[in-house]
Amino acid sequence: xxxxxxxxxxxxxxxxxxxxxxxxxxxxxxxxxxxxxxxxxxxxxxxxxxxxxxxxxxxxxxxxxxxxxxxxxxxxxxxxxxxxxxxxxxxxxxxxxxxxxxxxxxxxxxxxxxxxxxxxxxxxxxxxxxxxxxxxxxxxxxxxxxxxxxxxxxxxxxxxxxxxxxxxxxxxxxxxxxxxxxxxxxxxxxxxxxxxxxxxxxxxxxxxxxxxxxxxxxxxxxxxxxxxxxxxxxxxxxxxxxxxxxxxxxxxxxxxxxxxxxxxxxxxxxxxxxxxxxxxxxxxxxxxxxxxxxxx
Amino acid sequence: xxxxxxxxxxxxxxxxxxxxxxxxxxxxxxxxxxxxxxxxxxxxxxxxxxxxxxxxxxxxxxxxxxxxxxxxxxxxxxxxxxxxxxxxxxxxxxxxxxxxxxxxxxxxxxxxxxxxxxxxxxxxxxxxxxxxxxxxxxxxxxxxxxxxxxxxxxxxxxxxxxxxxxxxxxxxxxxxxxxxxxxxxxxxxxxxxxxxxxxxxxxxxxxxxxxxxxxxxxxxxxxxxxxxxxxxxxxxxxxxxxxxxxxxxxxxxxxxxxxxxxxxxxxxxxxxxxxxxxxxxxxxxxxxxxxxxxxxxxxxxxxxxxxxxxxxxxxxxxxxxxxxxxxxxxxxxxxxxxxxxxxxxxxxxxxxxxxxxxxxxxxxx
Numbered sequence: 001x002x003x004x005x006x007x008x009x010x011x012x013x014x015x016x017x018x019x020x021x022x023x024x025x026x027x028x029x030x031x032x033x034x035x036x037x038x039x040x041x042x043x044x045x046x047x048x049x050x051x052x053x054x055x056x057x058x059x060x061x062x063x064x065x066x067x068x069x070x071x072x073x074x075x076x077x078x079x080x081x082x083x084x085x086x087x088x089x090x091x092x093x094x095x096x097x098x099x100x101x102x103x104x105x106x107x108x109x110x111x112x113x114x115x116x117x118x119x120x121x122x123x124x125x126x127x128x129x130x131x132x133x134x135x136x137x138x139x140x141x142x143x144x145x146x147x148x149x150x151x152x153x154x155x156x157x158x159x160x161x162x163x164x165x166x167x168x169x170x171x172x173x174x175x176x177x178x179x180x181x182x183x184x185x186x187x188x189x190x191x192x193x194x195x196x197x198x199x200x201x202x203x204x205x206x207x208x209x210x211x212x213x214x215x216x217x218x219x220x221x222x223x224x225x226x227x228x229x230x231x232x233x234x235x236x237x238x239x240x241x242x243x244x245x246x247x248x249x250x251x252x253x254x255x256x257x258x259x260x261x262x263x264x265x266x267x268x269x270x271x272x273x274x275x276x277x278x279x280x281x282x283x284x285x286x287x288x289x290x291x292x293x294x295x296x
Numbered sequence: 297x298x299x300x301x302x303x304x305x306x307x308x309x310x311x312x313x314x315x316x317x318x319x320x321x322x323x324x325x326x327x328x329x330x331x332x333x334x335x336x337x338x339x340x341x342x343x344x345x346x347x348x349x350x351x352x353x354x355x356x357x358x359x360x361x362x363x364x365x366x367x368x369x370x371x372x373x374x375x376x377x378x379x380x381x382x383x384x385x386x387x388x389x390x391x392x393x394x395x396x397x398x399x400x401x402x403x404x405x406x407x408x409x410x411x412x413x414x415x416x417x418x419x420x421x422x423x424x425x426x427x428x429x430x431x432x433x434x435x436x437x438x439x440x441x442x443x444x445x446x447x448x449x450x451x452x453x454x455x456x457x458x459x460x461x462x463x464x465x466x467x468x469x470x471x472x473x474x475x476x477x478x479x480x481x482x483x484x485x486x487x488x489x490x491x492x493x494x495x496x497x498x499x500x501x502x503x504x505x506x507x508x509x510x511x512x513x514x515x516x517x518x519x520x521x522x523x524x525x526x527x528x529x530x531x532x533x534x535x536x537x538x539x540x541x542x543x544x545x546x547x548x549x550x551x552x553x554x555x556x557x558x559x560x561x562x563x564x565x566x567x568x569x570x571x572x573x574x575x576x577x578x579x580x581x582x583x584x585x586x587x588x589x590x591x592x593x594x595x596x597x598x599x600x601x602x603x604x605x606x607x608x609x610x611x612x613x614x615x616x617x618x619x620x621x622x623x624x625x626x627x628x629x630x631x632x633x634x635x636x637x638x639x640x641x642x643x644x645x646x647x648x649x650x651x652x653x654x655x656x657x658x659x660x661x
Contacts, residue, residue: 048612050603050629076572083405085374088575092609095570099616111572214382215405217373249605252343253379260386 001131003027004069006061007034009054009090010077012175017149018073021124024141025131030069032061035178039064044274046101053179053245053273054172055089055096062097062104071106071130080114084219087250106130117146155198156184163292164193166231168224168258169243169251173272180243181278183270183285187241190289195237197227204230212257221254228258232265238292239266241285246273266292297321297396297421300363302351303328305518306447306471307543310440313480317432318422325358328521332357337632339387346601346631347515348380350522355388365396367418372405374575375606377515435480437547442487444544446470449494451527455505455536458498464531466494506595506650509588510539511581513600513607516630517541523599523630524639533647538593540584541577562587569613576606585617585625594650595624597643602631624649 003022005011011018011031023029033039035057043060051059065072074094077086089096094109110126113119121142128138154175158164165187167174174180174196184194197205205226209216216222228240242258244251255269268288270281299322301311308324315322326332332353339356340349355366366388370381381399388395398418403411419429450467457463470490477483508530516522517539530537540562552558559580566583573579581598588596598614600607611627618625626646628639 048608050608050611078572083372085575088374088578088605089609091374091572092570092574092578092606092612096609096612099569099613212382213385213399214370214379214401215372217378247343247603249345249376249603252341252345252603253376253383256341256344256383256386260390 001027001071002069003029003131004062004065004072005029005031006058006065006072006074007032008058008061008176009093009172010075010086011172013154013171014075014077014149016152017145018075020148021128021141021145022073022131024144025128025137027131030065032064035061035176040178040274048096048100050247051089051096052248054170054176055093056274057176057179058093059097059100063101066101066104069105071108072104073108073127075112076109077112077114079219081219082115083215084217084222086219153198156194156196157199158188158193158195161188161191161193163191163289163296164195164237165292166228166237166240167194167196167243168228168240170220170224170245170248173243173245179245179272180270181272181276181281183241183243183281186282186285187289190286192289192292195231197223200227200230211261216257218250218254221250224254225257225261229261232262238296239268239288241288242267242269244269244271246271266295297365298323298363299365299367299418299421300325300355300358301367302354302369303519303521304515305520305543306443307440309443309471309474309483310436310543312475313439313477313483314432314436316478317435317480318419318424318429320418320421323358323361323363325354325361325363328354328519333521333632339391341383343603344383345376345603346522347377347519348384349632350519351380352384352387355384356391359388359393359395364394365398368397368399370399370401372402375604377576432480435484437544439474439480439483439487440547441544442484442491443471443474444542446487446491446494448538448542449491451531451537453494453497453499453536454531455507455534456499456501456503458500460534461532462497463494464528466490466497504654505534505536506647506654507536507538507593508647508650509584509593509596510537510599511541511584511588511596512577512598512610512627513581513604514541514546514577516599516601518543522601523628524634524636526597526599526628526643529640529643530647533644535647538588540587541580559583565590569617570610574606574609576604578606578610581607581610582613582617585614585623586621589617589621589623594654595626595646597646598625598627600627600629602629624653 005018019029039060040057042063043056046063047056047059074097076094077090079085098104108127110123112123124142187194205223208226208229209222231237328350333350335356336349336353340352368381368384371378385397398414450463454463474483474486477486510517527537549558562580562583565586570579570582585596614625
């Protein structure tokens with residue numbers, strides 16, 4: 001059986017788990033190609049117009065797997081932390097796909113509550129039972145997958161650069177080099193090092209978030225806010241770049257909260273959507289780099 | 297202390313009765329209007345959704361009239377509405393107003409004790425006894441239910457009325473007269489009179505009007521200003537409309553949600569298409585579309601503010617429902633830039649389409 005895993009959204013964070021789990025079960029796992037123009041175009045064609053860029057790109061990935069796989073995994077990630085969500089669109093992702101792309105093969109759409117090992121195992125049991133009836137095999141694959149995931153570190157922490165910036169935003173905007181037009185490489189070329197939120201410990205993020213009147217209920221918003229606010233206070237970097245997809249509801253809130261908190265600290269928002277021109281993005285990044293250069 | 301709260305459809309009648317009954321000083325913001333949305337858009341983050349902007353406009357217009365305590369409604373995700381409180385407090389503070397905020401949040405998040413603490417900050421301002429307070433509160437809820445019922449009936453009966461425009465006239469003068477009352481009992485009396493009047497209206501049962509269900513994001517369908525008074529417009533066309541999501545539905549839904557008995561009909565109807573809550577009222581939107589078809593409606597109009605996350609999910613699903621059931625559904629997206637002419641054209645075209653489907657205008661036989 002061929003299991004297709006689309007290389008979009010939180011694939012960049014949780015791919016070791018999904019890959020290991022399904023291949024340990026004895027399925028042949030294929031992933032879509034890295035995001036490219038064709039995938040983007042298919043995504044725009046099939047997705048609902050109002051969706052944000054990462055969701056459209058995900059549609060493109062699923063479409064590219066459609067004719068190659070027997071079953072496609074559409075992770076409906078509801079929660080990765082207690083009392084927190086990712087985004088409403090994640091909760092309804094499978095429905096968006098199934099109703100937008102015609103002739104879909106079978107899909108795995110069980111909701112994922114990764115708030116505890118037991119809850120996550122519920123998902124594994126359901127998803128695994130489609131491939132094998134052997135419970136002990138599922139258990140083994142699940143444990144292996146967890147170990148793989150734990151050993152996986154997706155953060156970026158450049159060293160030996162004179163100027164450094166914090167790259168903030170949802171993981172799928174930061175790690176998908178097509179979506180963000182290779183921003184990390186661009187910055188490195190300009191002599192700027194990049195740090196991402198994974199380099200900050202959970203405790204420090206929690207401490208920053210405590211200052212808020214209301215407990216934020218989106219996991220990645222919480223991380224972005226805590227990271228940006230801590231790193232600007234400690235002056236560990238010279239500036240912050242926030243990569244935000246156009247019409248992202250979560251970013252519209254977090255960006256505002258960060259702006260309120262960091263005051264005059266150099267901060268640039270890069271909006272990306274399917275129409276973003278690379279030249280314009282280059283100009284903005286260069287201007288920001290110049291500004292940092294002069295102010296230090 | 298002068299309390300104010302944002303507008304949501306006709307809830308201001310109940311709010312007025314509540315504060316009148318408790319004898320608490322309050323300032324009602326002017327009904328949502330063009331300058332409210334202009335003020336709101338000026339100070340709000342650009343990409344935030346429309347309800348945020350109109351609410352900020354409401355607050356500031358009320359503050360200009362002397363309000364110093366703001367009640368902010370809240371929730372705890374996953375839709376953006378839950379973050380409104382935090383952002384609106386920051387925003388108003390930054391504008392330099394000296395205000396007290398009372399954030400009414402869901403007890404699941406802040407704890408029932410904290411919620412009562414916050415409500416206490418309002419109710420201690422009243423000199424009434426505990427029993428009287430409860431009476432006033434139940435009157436206010438009664439008023440909300442009554443006005444929702446009257447509005448719903450007037451909008452649905454429009455298609456059947458003998459004298460054109462009668463329902464609209466009754467509805468408008470009902471709201472006008474109710475607003476003149478200065479205590480809850482009086483208001484209930486007025487509402488009941490109008491309810492009677494509406495019941496006695498002359499109807500032409502032989503008519504077969506176009507019937508449209510209004511579905512979508514709760515704020516934009518309840519607050520008439522945000523949807524450019526779509527229901528009034530449809531009334532003028534002689535179209536019967538119905539919306540399930542009303543303030544009284546919301547209260548009932550909230551009260552029943554801890555035991556998971558809330559809106560079972562809507563949830564069941566939509567199960568086939570969306571079996572899991574996606575935040576906001578995305579799931580309800582799907583269920584209502586299916587219900588509208590089952591209940592013999594001719595079509596549905598989905599309304600949501602630009603960028604609304606849960607409704608984008610439902611917008612992706614609605615075409616399937618429409619195709620499966622041969623049921624026309626139109627999505628209208630509103631924001632502060634919505635132009636009325638283009639909006640009206642779309643509504644008219646949709647009503648035309650439904651009319652033609654009814655009389656089979658395209659067939660030659």
